[in-house]
Amino acid sequence: MYDLSSKFNTFYRNHVVLSNDERSNLVEKKNLNVRRLKDGLIEYNEEKGRDYKLAEEPVVQGSVAMFTVTQNESNDYDIDVAIIFEKDAIPSGPIATKNFLVEALKKKTTQFNVQPEAKANCVRIEYADGYHIDFAIYRRSKKEGEDEYTYEHGGGLEWRERDPRSITKWFNQQNKNHNYRLREIIRLLKMFSKSRPGNWKKMPGGLILSVLAEEKIQEYERIDERFYYSLKEIKNRLLWNKEVKNPTDSSKSLNLVSSDNDKMTNLYNRLSDQLSKLDILFEPDCTHVKAIEAWEGFFNHSYWTEQKESLSEAGALKKAHASYTSSQESLNYRETEEFITHYFGSSLKKYRLEIDCAVTHRGKRIGVLSMILRRRELLLPGYSLEFYISDTDVPDPYKVFWKVKNEGEVAKEQDSIRGQIFEGGKTHSEPTSFKGNHYVECYIVKSGLVEARKRISVPIKV
Structure with a gap:
């Protein structure tokens, strides 16, 4: 297969992955509407003499939580947020619960053209520019003899x-x-499925595409090969089986209505048609221009058109062959960061947590990190760090989790941004390895809820 991995990776990073600004915009939209919900509940309670309130911080779900939203979804962002109540503190039926939430939200959304509306599985707020926020309703309770909560979703007429x-x-x-490559395949598949918004109607939703990508992801070193062979396997799978099961409950299908089957057929047909146009990539006489034209036709994106136009001159073509494995390929790092809220609920209580770090070099104690930062000093590579909990008022027993996140170009170049959540003790050791404004976070989890969290910066200079 013709190697176009460098340009493919540039396309992925610059035109598929959501920018930090766009991510921040989604987060702000979510936070703004959560505030509206909380403030609306206060006003509703005062007016109706009720005491409805959230039991824990809202939980982001769906593609926003999984970070699989792509740039060509910009006019159709679907932000899913789970809001959780105590079981005994709300009406017994989901419909009554959604109704009072609609009334509470209306008190803070008077400027909207479309007012909040109760749907079968959520309460929805729609923006004129294409965004919509779906508040999914949950209630929680503890079963007899259990320490952690059981959650129920209020969809339709029942709690499940x-x-x-x-x-x-x-x-x-x-x-x-x-190996942290699944998100990449999902994003690229979503980019393809939305590549003809005017002509390609009825394509499967993000969860179905995610399940298909997970089932058939292929392990290749190059990004273009990983994507191509994964899609080929998905196409072959859909030829014989268009049924997709819920990945957390195999007894339930994600093909809920007849139109979902049409969407699966459309995906199969469009994959078959467009993958055949990539056959040129396997021809011995395939050129750089032909390879770019093939991906241009596949993704229907201006990036590939611009790349083709830039090669219109013979000199540019020669230069491209010499440099297409450019420094952009060094940005092909794995997105390994995880978030504690993906695993545990966040308590509304405000417990105290303080962490610090003992810094040593060649067996000699340098000091504590908090004082080093206060003096605006930076660390050097080769130091030893021991992070520890210096103070907390969270009552025993509890569990401690840590996160070490490397930031900066060196971390990306070395494919070492880290950021995974892991359970540990009250201390955790790390070396200072390379330049960057890194950080470490500590979390205290009790009964399945994050009761306290703290971050400390770890700036390392050359």
Whole structure:
């Protein structure tokens, strides 16, 4: 297969992955509407003499939680948020619960053209520019003899047992199992499925695409090969079987209505048609221009058109062959960062947690990191760090989790951004390895809820 991995990786990083600004915009949209919900509940309670309140911090779900949203979804962002109440503190039926939430939200959304509306599985807020926020309703309770909560989702007319984090947990584990490359395949597949918005109607939703990608992801070193062979396997799978099961409950199908079957057929047909146009990549006389033209036709994206136009001159073509394995390929790092809220609920209580770090070099104690940072000093590579909990008022017993996140270009170049969540003790040791504004976070978890968290910066200079 013609090697176009450098340009493919540039396309992925610059035109598929959501920018930090766009991610921040989604987070702000979510936070703004959570504030509206909380403030609306206060006003509703005062007016109706009720005491409805959230039991824990809202939980982001779906593609936003999994970070699989792509740039060509910009006019159709679907932000899913689970809001959780105590079982005994709300009406017994989901419909009554959704109704009072609609009334509470309306008190803070008077400027909206479309007012909040109760749907079968959520309460929805729609923005004029294409965004919509779906608040999925959950209630929690503890079963007799159990320490952690059981969650139930209020969809339709009944409450059904469901963990609001189950899909995100599934994705995180599978992404890890596939060497943190699953998110990449899902994003690229979504980019393809939305590449003809005017002509390609009725394509499967993000969860179905995610399940298919997980089932058939292929392990190749190059990004273009990983994607091509994964899609080829998905196409072959759909030829014989268009049924997709819920990844956390195999007794349930994700093909809920007849139109879902049409979407699966459309995906199969469009994959078959477009993958055949990539056959040129396997021809011995395939050129750089022909390879770019093939991916241009596949993705229907201006990036590939611009690349082709830039090679219109003979000199540019020669230069491209010499440099297409450019420094951009060094950015092909794995996105390994995880988030504690994907695994545990966040308590509304405010417990105290303080952490610090003992710094040593060649067996000699340099000092504590908090004082070093206060003096605006930086660390050097080759130091030893021992992070520890210096103070907390969370009552025993509890569990301690840590996260070490490397930031900066060196971390990306070395494919070592880290950021995984792991359980540990009250101390954790790390070396200072390379330049960057890194950080370490500590979390205290009790009864399945994050009761306290703290971050400390670890700036390392050359």
